Amino acid sequence: MPPLKRVPPGAWTVLAWWAGLVFTFLIRIRLPGESGPAKLAGPFFFQWDGLAWLAAATVLAHLAAVLLRRRPLPALGLLLAAAVLACVPLGVAEIPLAQFLAADAALLFIAAERPRRTGITALLGALTLLAGYLTTRLLSGWPAGTSAELAVAMTAVIAWLVGHSVRQAREHADTLLATAAAQAVADERLRISRELHDTVAHSIGVIALQAGAARRVIDTQPRWAGQALADIETAGRETLSGLRRMLGVLRHGGQGRPCEPAPGLADLDRLAATTTDAGVHVEVRRLGERRPLPPEIDVSAYRIIQEAITNVVRHAGTSRCQVSIEYRADELAVEVLDGGRGLRRRPEGGYGLAGMRERVTLLQGSFRAEPRAEGGFRVTARLPLTARAR
Incomplete structure (x- = not known):
C-alpha cells in the first residue's frame, strides 16, 4: 500500500486535533510582522485551569482515535x-473550525468505511451538536457566532460528501472487479466449450460416417469394412488424446506442463485426407501468396473450415466439398462449398454456425452461411489482418 494509506484513521484524527490545537495557540500570540494577535485569548486561556480544559479535551480526542475503527459513532461523540x-x-461565540477538524476527519472516514446509514447518523450528530451549541448560547443570552458556525457545519457536510464519494468509488470498483471476474469465467467456459465442440464434433461425424459405411459393406467387402473400422479406431484415439491433453491443461492450470500448439491451416491437408477417407472428398484450393498468419487468425480459420466440413459430413448428403483459402493484402478469405441438399432446418441445440460466427466476430471479421441458388450450401468468412484485429 502507499505510505499514506498505511496510516490508520485514528492517527489522522489525532493529527487533525493537534493541528487545530497548534493553530489555536498560534493565532492567539503575536507572530512576527503582526501588530498584535489575530484572536484575543480568553480570560484564563494561558492559565493552569484553561490548559486543564484543553488537556482534558485532548485526552478525549486520543480516546476517540483508539475507538474510531471499532466503535465509530461513540468515537465521534468523544470528538x-x-x-x-x-x-x-477560548472565550469564543462558536465552536471554531480548528477545534472541529478532528471531527471532520472522523466524519470522512466513517462515511468512507462504514455503511451509508452509519455515515448519515454521524453527520446528523455533528450538525445537531453545532446547532445545539448555538441554541444554548442564544437561550442563555450570550453572543453567538452564527455565520462562523454555518461555515463549520459546511465543512462537516463536505467531509461527509468526500467520504461518501470514496465509499461509492470503492464499491463501484469492487463491482467492476466482480463483473470482470464473472466475465472471465464465462469467457473461459465458452472457450472450453468451443474447443471441446471443435475437437469432438468433426471426429464424431467422421466416425459415424465410417461406421455406417462399414455396416453396409461388411458382408460384401469385408476388407474395405476392416479399413473403415481401422480409421474409426484412429479417429477415436486421436480425439481421446486431444481430450486428455485439454483436461490435463485445465487440471494443472496451464502451469508445469507444456501445451501442444493449436492446429492451424498447416494441418488442413491432414483434415482433408481424414475426411476424404471417410467418404467425403475435400478439395483444397489456396489462392494468393501464402505467408505466416497471426496465431488467432490461423487457429480460427482452421476451426471454421473444420466445422464447415463437419456440417457437410453430417447434413449435406454429398460426397464432395470444396475449400478455398485466399491470402489477400489485408484479410484472409475462407470459403467452403458443397453441392448437397444443405441444412433443411437448424439442428436442435446446434452450436456450429453460432460458434463460427462468434469466432469471426471476435476477430472483427464478416461471416455468412447460406444456401446456394444452384443447390448446396456456402460458408464464407473474412478475417482482417490489420493491427487492430490482431
Missing part, C-alpha cells in the same frame, strides 16, 4: 465532546 470542552478557555 464532539472534546470540541465543546476545548471552547471553554
Whole structure:
C-alpha cells in the first residue's frame, strides 16, 4: 500500500486535533510582522485551569482515535465532546473550525468505511451538536457566532460528501472487479466449450460416417469394412488424446506442463485426407501468396473450415466439398462449398454456425452461411489482418 494509506484513521484524527490545537495557540500570540494577535485569548486561556480544559479535551480526542475503527459513532461523540470542552478557555461565540477538524476527519472516514446509514447518523450528530451549541448560547443570552458556525457545519457536510464519494468509488470498483471476474469465467467456459465442440464434433461425424459405411459393406467387402473400422479406431484415439491433453491443461492450470500448439491451416491437408477417407472428398484450393498468419487468425480459420466440413459430413448428403483459402493484402478469405441438399432446418441445440460466427466476430471479421441458388450450401468468412484485429 502507499505510505499514506498505511496510516490508520485514528492517527489522522489525532493529527487533525493537534493541528487545530497548534493553530489555536498560534493565532492567539503575536507572530512576527503582526501588530498584535489575530484572536484575543480568553480570560484564563494561558492559565493552569484553561490548559486543564484543553488537556482534558485532548485526552478525549486520543480516546476517540483508539475507538474510531471499532466503535465509530461513540468515537465521534468523544470528538464532539472534546470540541465543546476545548471552547471553554477560548472565550469564543462558536465552536471554531480548528477545534472541529478532528471531527471532520472522523466524519470522512466513517462515511468512507462504514455503511451509508452509519455515515448519515454521524453527520446528523455533528450538525445537531453545532446547532445545539448555538441554541444554548442564544437561550442563555450570550453572543453567538452564527455565520462562523454555518461555515463549520459546511465543512462537516463536505467531509461527509468526500467520504461518501470514496465509499461509492470503492464499491463501484469492487463491482467492476466482480463483473470482470464473472466475465472471465464465462469467457473461459465458452472457450472450453468451443474447443471441446471443435475437437469432438468433426471426429464424431467422421466416425459415424465410417461406421455406417462399414455396416453396409461388411458382408460384401469385408476388407474395405476392416479399413473403415481401422480409421474409426484412429479417429477415436486421436480425439481421446486431444481430450486428455485439454483436461490435463485445465487440471494443472496451464502451469508445469507444456501445451501442444493449436492446429492451424498447416494441418488442413491432414483434415482433408481424414475426411476424404471417410467418404467425403475435400478439395483444397489456396489462392494468393501464402505467408505466416497471426496465431488467432490461423487457429480460427482452421476451426471454421473444420466445422464447415463437419456440417457437410453430417447434413449435406454429398460426397464432395470444396475449400478455398485466399491470402489477400489485408484479410484472409475462407470459403467452403458443397453441392448437397444443405441444412433443411437448424439442428436442435446446434452450436456450429453460432460458434463460427462468434469466432469471426471476435476477430472483427464478416461471416455468412447460406444456401446456394444452384443447390448446396456456402460458408464464407473474412478475417482482417490489420493491427487492430490482431
